[in-house]
Amino acid sequence: MSTTVPVITIDGPSGTGKGTLGFRIAQRLGWHFLDSGALYRLVALRAGDEGVALDDELRVASIAQHLPVRFEVSGGEFRTLLEGRDEADRLRTEEAGAAASVVAALPAVRAALLSRQHNFRQLPGLVADGRDMGTVVFPDAVLKLFLTASAEVRAGRRHKQLRGKGIDVRLAPLLEDIRRRDQRDQQRAIAPLLPAPDAAILDTTELGISEVENHVIGLLRECGIV
Numbered sequence: 150m151s152t153t154v155p156v157i158t159i160d161g162p163s164g165t166g167k168g169t170l171g172f173r174i175a176q177r178l179g180w181h182f183l184d185s186g187a188l189y190r191l192v193a194l195r196a197g198d199e200g201v202a203l204d205d206e207l208r209v210a211s212i213a214q215h216l217p218v219r220f221e222v223s224g225g226e227f228r229t230l231l232e233g234r235d236e237a238d239r240l241r242t243e244e245a246g247a248a249a250s251v252v253a254a255l256p257a258v259r260a261a262l263l264s265r266q267h268n269f270r271q272l273p274g275l276v277a278d279g280r281d282m283g284t285v286v287f288p289d290a291v292l293k294l295f296l297t298a299s300a301e302v303r304a305g306r307r308h309k310q311l312r313g314k315g316i317d318v319r320l321a322p323l324l325e326d327i328r329r330r331d332q333r334d335q336q337r338a339i340a341p342l343l344p345a346p347d348a349a350i351l352d353t354t355e356l357g358i359s360e361v362e363n364h365v366i367g368l369l370r371e372c373g374i375v
């Protein structure tokens with residue numbers, strides 16, 4: 150891992166807009182983008198495809214170590230490819246998110262993915278979003294962000310997103326799932342979800358993505374990045 154390559158980290162719970170923000174900032178700067186949550190979702194999906202129990206730590210870690218994943222940008226869209234197949238639809242289901250939260254609590258899985266995440270650090274720079282990007286994976290990042298929002302607003306955003314895709318889902322179960330995942334991520338023994346001591350904390354509860362992006366651009370100017 151080259152520590153001379155600048156990194157911006159964006160951490161926070163699901164539904165805060167960190168993935169959308171991260172991709173937009175990366176595109177604006179012309180930097181690479183790492184969606185670390187997609188890695189954990191892919192590991193969980195692969196385990197399910199192979200009939201491996203999510204709590205079988207050694208076998209799931211082996212899947213993580215050999216995961217044939219590639220990220221690319223096509224037509225201005227971020228794509229996650231598993232063995233060349235676009236897995237966007239399967240990745241963004243509630244089931245995939247819940248499964249990812251389970252495997253992310255396994256120390257061997259996190260260790261297996263750590264070096265793979267480091268490999269994304271390439272010139273001219275990297276924007277990385279996740280849960281522990283600023284605390285564990287890239288603690289020397291030039292700018293660390295931590296996004297928050299109320300569970301109710303995050304559930305509402307997810308509900309609107311799913312309904313927009315024609316998926317009939319109730320709001321109450323989404324809210325309960327978000328609260329369970331928050332608790333699991335915050336209480337896990339390895340790399341719990343929390344802001345780095347030097348992170349800028351942004352509450353997106355009442356902010357649109359453009360407002361958040363403009364605020365971050367201001368922080369990047371203060372850091373001399375733009």
